[in-house]
Structure formats: structure tokens, C-alpha cells
Amino acid sequence: MNDxxxxxxxxxxxxxxxxxxxxxxxxxxxxxxxxxxFPVNRGALCGKGANAAAVLAPGARLTTPLVRxxxxxxxxxxxxxxxxxxxxxxxxxxxxxxDAVGVFGGxxxxxxxxxLLGKFAxxxxxxxxxxxxxxxxMSSAAAGGIRAFGLDRGLPFPVEDIPRAGxxxxxxxxxxxxxxxxxRYLRELQENGGxxxxxxxxxxxxxxxxxxHLAPRPGTDLALALGMLHLVVAEGRTDExxxxxxxxxxxxxxxxxxxxxxEHVESVTGVPxxxxxxxxxxxxxxxxxxxxxARGPEQQAKGTDTVxxxxxxxxxxxxxxxxxxxxxxxxxxxxxxGGREHGQKADQLPGYRKLDDPAARAHVAAVWGVDPDAxxxxxxxxxxxxxxxxxDVRTLLLAGSNPVVSAPRSAHVTExxxxxxxxxVSDVVLSETAALAxxxxxxxxxxxxxxxxxxxxxxxxxxxxxxxxxxGVRSDLEVLHALxxxxxxxxxxxxxxxxxFDELRRAxxxxxxxxxxxxxxxxxxxxxxFWPCPSADHPGTPRLFLDRFATPDGRAxxxxxxxxxxxxxxxxxxxxxxxxxxxxxxxxxxxxxxxxAELNAAAPGAFVELHPRLAERLGVRDGEQxxxxxxRGRTVTPARLTTAIRPDTVFMPFHWPGAANANVHTNxxxxxxxxxxxxxxxxxxxxxxxxG
Ligand code: SF4
Numbered sequence: 001m002n003d004x005x006x007x008x009x010x011x012x013x014x015x016x017x018x019x020x021x022x023x024x025x026x027x028x029x030x031x032x033x034x035x036x037x038f039p040v041n042r043g044a045l046c047g048k049g050a051n052a053a054a055v056l057a058p059g060a061r062l063t064t065p066l067v068r069x070x071x072x073x074x075x076x077x078x079x080x081x082x083x084x085x086x087x088x089x090x091x092x093x094x095x096x097x098x099d100a101v102g103v104f105g106g107x108x109x110x111x112x113x114x115x116l117l118g119k120f121a122x123x124x125x126x127x128x129x130x131x132x133x134x135x136x137x138m139s140s141a142a143a144g145g146i147r148a149f150g151l152d153r154g155l156p157f158p159v160e161d162i163p164r165a166g167x168x169x170x171x172x173x174x175x176x177x178x179x180x181x182x183x184r185y186l187r188e189l190q191e192n193g194g195x196x197x198x199x200x201x202x203x204x205x206x207x208x209x210x211x212x213h214l215a216p217r218p219g220t221d222l223a224l225a226l227g228m229l230h231l232v233v234a235e236g237r238t239d240e241x242x243x244x245x246x247x248x249x250x251x252x253x254x255x256x257x258x259x260x261x262x263e264h265v266e267s268v269t270g271v272p273x274x275x276x277x278x279x280x281x282x283x284x285x286x287x288x289x290x291x292x293x294a295r296g297p298e299q300q301a302k303g304t305d306t307v308x309x310x311x312x313x314x315x316x317x318x319x320x321x322x323x324x325x326x327x328x329x330x331x332x333x334x335x336x337x338g339g340r341e342h343g344q345k346a347d348q349l350p351g352y353r354k355l356d357d358p359a360a361r362a363h364v365a366a367v368w369g370v371d372p373d374a375x376x377x378x379x380x381x382x383x384x385x386x387x388x389x390x391x392d393v394r395t396l397l398l399a400g401s402n403p404v405v406s407a408p409r410s411a412h413v414t415e416x417x418x419x420x421x422x423x424x425v426s427d428v429v430l431s432e433t434a435a436l437a438x439x440x441x442x443x444x445x446x447x448x449x450x451x452x453x454x455x456x457x458x459x460x461x462x463x464x465x466x467x468x469x470x471x472g473v474r475s476d477l478e479v480l481h482a483l484x485x486x487x488x489x490x491x492x493x494x495x496x497x498x499x500x501f502d503e504l505r506r507a508x509x510x511x512x513x514x515x516x517x518x519x520x521x522x523x524x525x526x527x528x529x530f531w532p533c534p535s536a537d538h539p540g541t542p543r544l545f546l547d548r549f550a551t552p553d554g555r556a557x558x559x560x561x562x563x564x565x566x567x568x569x570x571x572x573x574x575x576x577x578x579x580x581x582x583x584x585x586x587x588x589x590x591x592x593x594x595x596x597a598e599l600n601a602a603a604p605g606a607f608v609e610l611h612p613r614l615a616e617r618l619g620v621r622d623g624e625q626x627x628x629x630x631x632r633g634r635t636v637t638p639a640r641l642t643t644a645i646r647p648d649t650v651f652m653p654f655h656w657p658g659a660a661n662a663n664v665h666t667n668x669x670x671x672x673x674x675x676x677x678x679x680x681x682x683x684x685x686x687x688x689x690x691x692g
Contacts, residue, residue: 005033006466009453010049011108011446012587014154014331015179016455017041017049018527021447021466028057029467030447038527040159040455044181047599048587054596055445056467061428062442063472073440078474078482081439085397086486088422088438089125092395098126099376102385102393105132105344106400107333108588110451110463111515112500113476114335115350115507116493117399118343121376123368123492124484128379129393131346133401134339135382135675136408140303141293141329142340143674147304148311148327148557149320150550151512152352153458153531154337155292155328158542163188164324166286167195169279171221171310172296172680173330176205177584182330183209195282199224200296201579202609202651203644212278216269218579218649219566219681221297225309226563227265228280229257232316237284239318246321246549249558253312256560268563270646284317288325295332295581299679301669305561315556321545331456333588338454341513341531342504346385347378350504351511360511367507368492381675383408383668390419398425399443399476404432405589406654408677410663411633426476431591432657443476444469451497452523457542459528460518509534512550566681567669570648574630574683576614577649580662590655603653606660607640610686611647615639618688625689628652630682633664636689650686654679 005020018038021030032053036043054060065081066073092100103121105114114132121130138154145152162168162185175182186196186209198210199221207213216224232238233254243250266273283289291314297306311320311327319325331337343350343364350367353360355378365372380388386407389396396417407413417423417436425437428445448469454460469475474482477500481493494500498520509516514532518540522529530540548554570577585603587593594600608626620626622641627634628650637652637660645651652662667682 005035006464007035008447008464008466009461010045011052011055011592012048012334013179014333014336014456015040015182016334016453016461017045017181019045019049021053023467028053030056040457040459041181044184046180047585047602048593051596051598053447054598055428055592056447058470060595061445062430062440063470064442066440068438081441082482082486084439085424086483088395088424089487092421096394099129100392100394101125101127102129102389102396103127104382104385104396104398104401104403105130105339107132107134107137107336107339109335109339109400109476110453110497111335111338111342111460111504112451112497113399114339114344115342115504116477116480116500118350119368120480120484120493123370124487124489126374126376128376129385130344130379131382131385132339132344133382133403133406134333134336135345136299136406136677136679137295137332137336138298138329139674140298140300140671140676141307143304144307144311145329147308147559148315149545151544153544154331154456155458156326156544157328158457158459159185161324162186162290163192163194165189165194165288165290167197167283167289169197169199169283169289169291170206171199171291171293172298173292173294174200174204174206174581175330176209178332178582180584195286197279197282201646201649212275212282214271214275214279215646216271217646218577219300220269220563222302222306222309222561223260223265223268223563224271224276225306225313226257226260227262227269227276229309229313229316230260230262230265231277231280232284232313233257235280237280238316242318243316247315247556247558248553249560250316252560253558256562257312260563288322289314289317289319290325291327292330294330296680298329299676300681301567301671301678302564303671303676304673308559308561312558312561315558320556321549323543323546326545335453337456337458338452338460341454342508346381351508352513353511363510364507367503381670383670383677384675386413386416387668389416394420395422396420396424398423398433400426402431402433402589402591404436405657405661406663408663408666408668408679409632410661426479427591429591429595431589441479442473443479444473448473449475449497452501454531458530460515460523460531461528462520462523567678568631568667568681568683570683574685576684576686578628578630578665578682578684579649579651579680580654580666581651583653583655586653586655588655594655606637606653606656606662608637608686609640609642609645609651611643611645612641613647614650615641618686620686620688627687627689628665628684629687630665630684635659635661635664650684
């Protein structure tokens, strides 16, 4: 068979690269081909995207429901599996109340799924216990963006604007490994004469490209941003007209920054003062500047304040609300943006509305045909929800997430999952979390279904179905419809994605993330539509804030912030900082990519990266097994020696389970605003394993 390719998008990260899928006659039903017309990646794909079809192979995925009997998972019919779930939900709610039934979603789910999952929790289950793994991704950036601009959209400008800035400061992001096609925008920036400053404790592949690399100690980039703002003020580089005309709160923020002396910042961060001055010079003399953050500054127990510190730097220098300048966040998960807009977050309703806002409740309740007073209150954040499993929450329905690998303090979270009365998991593969479930539902995946995603620019795109799902597999929308029916809600859960999207549009209308004017037809015709798009004749909004910010008075808000130590600082017992992150060939918890031979060959397993000086002190050679020990557990992985990391810091990627899982160590200290756990900084010690 050799028909025309179907235009669609990659199943993985938030860049949502365009690709074509051409049908084949082989066991893998489609092959990935280039789609040069999509403007974001212009045909380029990384290895994950290029090999994405492999996860559609029959042997790589689940094709029948599984139920646990006598301690073992065995194949079952859909009716048996769904009846078991409905029975467990009913029994738990009757015995322990509605909030004892929890829902955990994912930032990779389509907009339609995220929307209906939130509606299912609030309307069918009547539970407040819903949150999703996106809380672990960019929730601090979202909170910081709302605090400053009144609105959170990952990038308030399209990626094509990045090369037109004079200087970009990239803080705690490594797109050369996480989203390689994005790197072309950084290269084009430099080709245009712009400067790239990378802030990262490691000299990553992205940092290698930088004109200036600053390598602060993990957890100290808030101090770094304060030091830069101090120098901006001290050197008379503020944009007073912008501050006076378009912002509020400068006096307090200025005072906070001036309390952080650059010499003190140097000692806290480990970044030499001349480098700090050079970063300020590059940023302020560029004409237009952007600050882009990623998980480094955001995944901290002070993540929101850290984001605010970088936004303050933008505002003080007039680099916001104008062309080719501003603050943005490089969202991570495929639908990290859309996933946080449609109501699967503990405190939100569709349209990025607040669940505790009476007007928002009334609007959404009218679309859903329910009493606004019947909608539950805001619930617990993701880690708090996982931590309550087996005690407050007794039955959990989980879709599109693998917290056994990806949650902080993962061994504890695994224990909590095991302590549940009942766990149901919808997934494509038997992930480490699905393997613990009482019922596993095999669901369709990206190329087997149609649905919308919202990429890191706020561009709503359409993933089109390109292959038939194997027999025995159903879509998440069919699962929700079937469960809702069994629980007394025969209406309101459409199985056709476009119908679900049309309802989502109505629910979002008038909200911050307004999709009312976006249709499947328009997305197809326009290569995506940027929200907000309130009506069919509205062009969409690629660039936000050019005239006014989304605050009540139209001004951006400074927030005075101060540095504070990480939740866990090195001490005598645990003298080394651990930071975690990603590698090029694996994606998130690795549930899909660890099943792809080409990707596994490139990145077969976990490791701990350490500086040769630290290795020498421990007597460890490259490739030898090393135990990493924290207050939360112990892992054993090979040592990888490199001078690209600070001697006081070690790094572990988090894609692998079990004794190699980096999240065994990560600290669930939570940011007070975003409830983000502190993935990026904790204290460990290293031990050489006997026998090397
Ligand atoms: Fe897929 Fe992201 Fe790679 Fe693009 S950069 S091909 S979206 S994983």
C-alpha cells in the first residue's frame, strides 16, 4: 500500500512537530515521513519523533483489558473490566464519600480527553480529588505568568519570533536534548547577530551553543536573577518609561533586588561576578530581550518566585508586551499547555477558569447542564493527592501518567498506589503504574485517533487518525462514555472527538483560554490557531500583551521576591547536590520510548553524571556502579564522568524505573503557590559499590 501521507503531529513533546504518516503493509501500520509545511519544525524531527511509529507495533502495546484475580493480571472482556471499575467507584463512594474516589490525568492527553476527564470527575464522580502530572511540569511558570501578566500561555509569541530578539536568556532548559528542532531558532538568533545566554548547572549540549554559559548551583537561580536585577538598577539600565507606563509594584521589587548584593549572589550561586555583569550587558544592550525558562527554575519549592524573579528582570528592562521581547516558558509534555486549560487541574474549570470563582462555576455548570452548587470545591495538588492514596483516597482512576517513575519520592508514591483499595489505569502499554492496577484498559494512541493538542506557543493543532487501532482497543472517550453510562450518566460524554471539542469550545467561551472560534476545519486550513480566539471571524492571537496585559488594570505586576535555600541543602551526611533531567533518546517516564529499539540503543539505561574531581575523592572510575543515597532511598547506576558538571553536583536522568529511578531521591517539598515539588535540587551522598 502506498497512499498519500496523513498530516499529523508527534506523540511526544510540547513542540508538537508536524509529521506525515504513510500507511504500510508491514506489522507497523504507518511510517513517519517529512511534513515540511508545518511552520514550527519545518520538517525536522528528533529521533523520538522519527521512530514514533514503532510504538504502534502490535507487540509494543496492550490490546486487551486486564483484571487482577488472585494477585495476577489476566485478560478480560471490556464489560468485565468496566463493570469492575464502576463497582469499585460505587462501593468506595458509598463507604467513604465521593472524595474518596480520585482521578489522576496527564499532560499528554488531548484537549478533548482532558476536558471530558475533568467533567467526568466533577459531574459523574462528584469528587474534588482530581489533578494531573502537568503539576510536576510547568505549574510554577503558569503561576508566575498569571501573577505577573494575568494570563499563562507558555510562549506569548510564536517560536518564529525568537530569532528576531537581540538576546535570549535560556534558564534551566536543554532543548538540544528535549526538543532538538527548536534549536534552529537559537542558531538563527545567533546568525542574526543576537546573543544566547544559557543558565544551567551543567554544560549541556544547549549550553555548548551559548555565547555565555552561567552555571549556578542547583536551586540558586532565583538569587542569580536578583543579582542581575541589582546590576541593572545599579548600572542605570532600567526602562523607566515602560515601568511607569505599563507596570505596578516596582518600588518593592527594586528594594528587594537592591538587598541582594552581587558579591553575595556570587557566593550563593557560584557564578563569577564578571559573568553576571556580562550577562546583564548582553541582555540590556541587545535592544530586545527574551527570557525563556524550563524545568530548571520551575521545578523547585520556590519555583513560582524564581519565575517571578526572571519576569521582574524582563519588566524592569522593558522586555515584555512588545514585539520580539518577553518572558516565555518552554512547556514540556505534548499537551502541557492544553492539559492545564480544560479542567483536569485540581483548582480549575475549562477555559482556564478558577473553580472557586462563582461566575466560572455558573458558566461551566450551564454548559454541563448541572447545578453550580453541585460542583465540588478545589482539591489537592498532584503530589498531595498521590500522598493521600490509601487513606483519604481509596479508589483511583488514572489515565496517561506513570507516577511510579515520574513522581517525586517515587518509592513512597509506589507504596501509596499499592495501598489503594482499587486502582484502574488506562494506557497504551503496561507501564510500571499499570502493572500495579486492579484493572488495566488498553486505549488508542496518537495515530489511531483524532484530537487536538495545544503546543508550547498556544497554537491549537489537530492530530489526525492515520491508522486503525488493533482489535480490542478503545479510545479514552469511549471509556469515559461507558463508565459514565454505568454510573448513571447516559448523556454528556460524546465518543466523537469533534463533538467533544465543540462542547469544550462552549465551555471555554469567555474564559482566559478561549477556544470558541477554533474549529477542526479552521485548524486544518490554517496549520493551527492560537488562543484566545473568541469567535469564528477572530484571527487568533499569536502575540499576547502588545497593547495591554491581561490584568484588571492592563499593567504587568512586579512581585518582590527573595532568595531562600532549597528545601534540602547539602550537609555532612548528604554533602552533594543532586539535580535531575532528561536525555535525548527518552521521553518522560520512558513508558513508550523504552519500548523502541532504536531509542533504547541510543540511551539504554540510567547513569549518574559526576565531575572527575568528585569521582577521584570517592575512588570511582568511569562506568563503575555507584550508589546514590538520599533521605528517601538508594539507587545504583553506572558513573559517567564529565567535566561538564559542577564538582559539587551530580545529575541523574529520570526515565528509568526501579533501582535506577532518579525520582527515588527527589524531594516532595512543595512550592507554596504552584504546589510544584522540588525535582531539581536535593541532597545526596555517593558510595562506591564494592567490586566496582
Ligand atoms: Fe517529537 Fe518533540 Fe522530537 Fe518534535 S522535538 S519530534 S515533538 S519529541
